[in-house]
Amino acid sequence: VQLQASGGGLVQAGGSLRLSCAASGRTVGSHVIGWLRQSPGKGPELVASISPNARNRYYSDSVKGRFTISRDNAKNTDTVSLQMNNLQPEDTAVYSCAKPYRGTSGVHTTDFHSFGQGTLVTVSS
Numbered sequence: 001v002q003l004q005a006s007g008g009g010l011v012q013a014g015g016s017l018r019l020s021c022a023a024s025g026r027t028v029g030s031h032v033i034g035w036l037r038q039s040p041g042k043g044p045e046l047v048a049s050i051s052p053n054a055r056n057r058y059y060s061d062s063v064k065g066r067f068t069i070s071r072d073n074a075k076n077t078d079t080v081s082l083q084m085n086n087l088q089p090e091d092t093a094v095y096s097c098a099k100p101y102r103g104t105s106g107v108h109t110t111d112f113h114s115f116g117q118g119t120l121v122t123v124s125s
Contacts, residue, residue: 001025008119021097023078032106037093046109
């Protein structure tokens with residue numbers, strides 16, 4: 001499955017953004033999908049993930065209560081969205097979506113393979 005993240009931009013502290021991850025490929029809709037972020041000088045961090053049927057959702061402590069992950073995989077399409085509210089300067093990062101290694105739960109940063117092309121979110125104070 002191929003994943004493409006979009007929706008980043010510049011926002012003031014306290015503002016909101018909505019990121020989208022469009023999935024394509026033969027097995028679309030059958031994988032856990034996670035949103036990860038990476039700031040300059042820091043390692044990647046898993047901020048949220050969602051199961052194929054959207055019943056199970058994981059959030060890191062740093063975004064819990066502010067970010068919401070959702071999924072629309074009807075009619076052979078699969079879009080995983082990340083609604084980000086009350087953004088803070090520390091949320092500034094490149095955000096990317098990915099699927100976890102086979103056999104992992106998708107709730108740990110290390111469950112995900114290399115950090116791919118993402119979308120930049122910049123939060124000004």
